[in-house]
Amino acid sequence: MLPMNTILERYTAFILDVDGVLVKGSEPIPGAREALRRLKEHGRVVLLTNNSTRSRDQTARRLSRLGFDVSPEEVVTSSYVAARYLREELGPRKVWVIGEAGLSEELAAAGHPLVPPEDAEWIVAGMDRNLTYEKLAQALTGLLSGARFLATNRDATFPTPEGLLPGAGAVVGAIEGMGFPPEQVVGKPSAIAFRIAMEVAEAEPERALMVGDRLETDVLGAQRAGLATALVLTGVSRLEDVRRLGIVPSWVAEDLPALARGHASVP
Numbered sequence: 196m197l198p199m200n201t202i203l204e205r206y207t208a209f210i211l212d213v214d215g216v217l218v219k220g221s222e223p224i225p226g227a228r229e230a231l232r233r234l235k236e237h238g239r240v241v242l243l244t245n246n247s248t249r250s251r252d253q254t255a256r257r258l259s260r261l262g263f264d265v266s267p268e269e270v271v272t273s274s275y276v277a278a279r280y281l282r283e284e285l286g287p288r289k290v291w292v293i294g295e296a297g298l299s300e301e302l303a304a305a306g307h308p309l310v311p312p313e314d315a316e317w318i319v320a321g322m323d324r325n326l327t328y329e330k331l332a333q334a335l336t337g338l339l340s341g342a343r344f345l346a347t348n349r350d351a352t353f354p355t356p357e358g359l360l361p362g363a364g365a366v367v368g369a370i371e372g373m374g375f376p377p378e379q380v381v382g383k384p385s386a387i388a389f390r391i392a393m394e395v396a397e398a399e400p401e402r403a404l405m406v407g408d409r410l411e412t413d414v415l416g417a418q419r420a421g422l423a424t425a426l427v428l429t430g431v432s433r434l435e436d437v438r439r440l441g442i443v444p445s446w447v448a449e450d451l452p453a454l455a456r457g458h459a460s461v462p
Contacts, residue, residue, distance in 0.1 A: 203237040206238055206403060206404040207238040208403040210241050210393075213244040214353050215407075217263060220354075223263070226450065227451050228263055231265075233455040233456075243388060243392040245362075245363070248322050250304070253300070271388070272301070273381060274297045274298040277382075282306060289310045289317070290302050290307045290310070291311065291317075291318055291333070291337050293366060294322065322353075331369055335373050335375075338370075348383065350364050389405075389420035400422050404424070405423070405425070409431045426462075
């Protein structure tokens with residue numbers, strides 16, 4: 196265990212995952228609201244989430260209702276990353292979405308026309324809790340008509356108070372099972388997601404700390420991008436996964452409040 200504030204003083208920016216770090220489902224993790232306030236006293240905070248079902252504004256409003264001090268400008272969702280990536284790399288593209296409202300909202304806000312699948316230049320997929328066979332058939336129509344395939348992320352699951360539930364990876368896997376792997380995956384652990392998060396944070400990687408609950412996305416992606424990492428044990432990954440996967444974070448903490456108090460260890 197380190198002296199209080201030792202960890203915080205090393206960094207000027209904190210990039211936080213949401214699900215499994217601040218909340219589980221619709222429930223705040225105990226002490227996370229105060230921990231977020233404490234981190235903001237020490238540096239810039241940006242929330243980087245692979246959840247594509249909500250836009251930045253929707254995410255900020257949801258967290259605000261739960262008592263977190265969060266503005267849309269402090270949020271980077273994989274829906275926003277997808278919309279921004281297409282805009283920056285290719286300009287406005289005609290898209291068809293297999294996903295939820297937040298993904299469509301971010302794509303439209305970035306200037307991408309939402310069109311029927313047969314007219315789409317890109318099929319953009321995220322988590323869809325109303326996935327149907329008909330939606331997969333429409334995706335196939337678009338892909339067979341020449342559309343390219345972009346995935347917001349490949350997260351297999353996401354944590355809730357009731358346990359793990361299927362994530363965007365289930366949707367992406369269903370499309371891939373039809374013979375169309377994604378041409379680009381923009382969410383964590385992609386370098387695209389971390390580049391955009393660092394631009395929003397206005398920070399250099401060597402002075403930033405990524406705090407997440409999933410080794411394969413939060414920790415691995417941040418390490419590749421040059422950030423220090425902290426694993427909190429309130430979500431998906433456990434200490435035994437560090438040894439099993441060989442992905443070793445800079446710090447391990449029981450939860451975000453413990454990290455904000457400097458109660459973390461080197462694995």
